[in-house]
Amino acid sequence: MKKYSKRAISLTMLALAAVLLLSACGSGNTAQTTDSVTNGQQPASLQSENSKASVELENMGVKMIFPEAPKRAVTLNQHATEVMLALGLESSMVGTAYLDDQILPEYKAQYEKIPVLAKQYPSKEVFMAAAPDFAYAGWKSAFNDKNLGSREELAEQGVATYVQESSNKPGPTLEDVYLDILNIGRIFRVEDRADKLVGDIRKQVQSIQTQIGTVEKAPKVFVYDSGEDKPFTAANNYLTSLIKSVKAKNIFGDVNKSFAEVSWEEVVSRNPDVIVILDYGDTSLEDKEKLLLSKPALAGVEAIKNKRFIVLPLSAAAEGIRAPIALRTLAAGLYPDKVK
Incomplete structure (x- = not known):
């Protein structure tokens, strides 16, 4: 067996150390990523990858x-x-x-x-x-x-x-x-x-609900979209959820449709406290109000007797970022002494 000098052994160990160092450098990123994620801190390289x-x-x-x-x-x-x-x-x-x-x-x-x-x-x-x-x-x-x-x-x-x-x-x-x-x-x-x-x-919604506070009896709401002979109204849709969010009740929320054509007799029977008028389209707001006030059959309805109308733009009733606008509009009309 050959004998190696101390100098040769030293050189060999130095070379081996260099190889190990290079290997560590090559795998160091993976180890750092694992540690960083474990600690809840993502390095810039990982954030970029994500x-x-x-x-x-x-x-x-x-x-x-x-x-x-x-x-x-x-x-x-x-x-x-x-x-x-x-x-x-x-x-x-x-x-x-x-x-x-x-x-x-x-x-x-x-x-x-x-x-x-x-x-x-x-x-x-x-x-x-x-x-x-x-x-x-x-x-x-x-x-x-x-x-x-x-x-x-x-x-x-x-x-x-x-x-x-x-x-x-x-x-x-x-x-x-x-x-x-x-x-x-x-x-x-x-x-x-x-x-x-x-x-x-969420914060804006919570603020409005806090202003409303406790409501002992939920106001009954009828949403008037359009229609003369038969009203077209919001039923099981987003508007019903918005109305519920301000502690009121859509009188046609139990109808299993998004929007539904109902009868004026049904409106009278359910006797809403407030009417929400959706403002959009070719029929003006004034014409919609005039139609509602001129219907003899509605004369005994609480909302008509007290002329309690809330005007809501259709854009506020859509499922987007306008929820706070819709809720504040509804709340101010339902609870004018609480929400301005």
């Missing part, structure tokens, strides 16, 4: 994967548009369409930077000309053959889609609206903004 990670979620029964945040979004319906603007995503938008009302003043400057594709739903040609990679609709009717085509067809053309689920399910609540906002935050990798927005809305 922002690029695919987002998976289910929307209206459709399983979706977003490998990256959309860069060319088009919004369809006002409440979808205002969610995007409230999340500061106007730079990711290449088009918008279908307003029910004026955009909220705080988002007007952002909105004016975005091309308006149509007064209502754009044609398929106009929509595709904007080269979108994402379409966000308030109502599922946006994605049918009459309008932009099915979600499956759009996916084949490289356009991912999201439908405001809270606008398209029976009896949606504020929690359902919050989930939609949080989902959009995830899709666009702005979760912190979405969390803050939902938190701000």
Whole structure:
């Protein structure tokens, strides 16, 4: 057996140490990441990786994967548009369409930077000309053959889609609206903004409910949308949840439809204390009030006798960011001595 000098052994050990050091350097990032996550602190490199990670979620029964945040979004319906603007995503938008009302003043400057594709739903040609990679609709009717085509067809053309689920399910609540906002935050990798927005809305809702305080007997509310011979009213929908949130009761909340045509006789029978008039469309607010006051059959209804009307813009009744506006409007009309 050969004998090695002390110098040779030393050199060998130095070389081995160098190899081990290089190996440690190569695997050090993984070890640091594990430790950092365990301690609840994510290094910048990991945060960057997370922002690029695919987002998976289910929307209206459709399983979706977003490998990256959309860069060319088009919004369809006002409440979808205002969610995007409230999340500061106007730079990711290449088009918008279908307003029910004026955009909220705080988002007007952002909105004016975005091309308006149509007064209502754009044609398929106009929509595709904007080269979108994402379409966000308030109502599922946006994605049918009459309008932009099915979600499956759009996916084949490289356009991912999201439908405001809270606008398209029976009896949606504020929690359902919050989930939609949080989902959009995830899709666009702005979760912190979405969390803050939902938190701000929650605080405003809580403040209004605190002002209302204890209500011994829930006021009965009739929502008048439209109709002369037969009234069209809100039933098992978001408005009923909003009314419940201000400790009142929708007299037609038990009807298993989103909106329903009822009879004036049923309105009389249920005798509302207050009538909420939805302000939108071609029929003016004045004409709606005049019709209600001129109906002989309604003369004995408490709301008519006391002329207790609450005017609510349709935009405030949509499942978006306007819940505090809707709730304050309702609460001020129901409890004028408590909420201003």
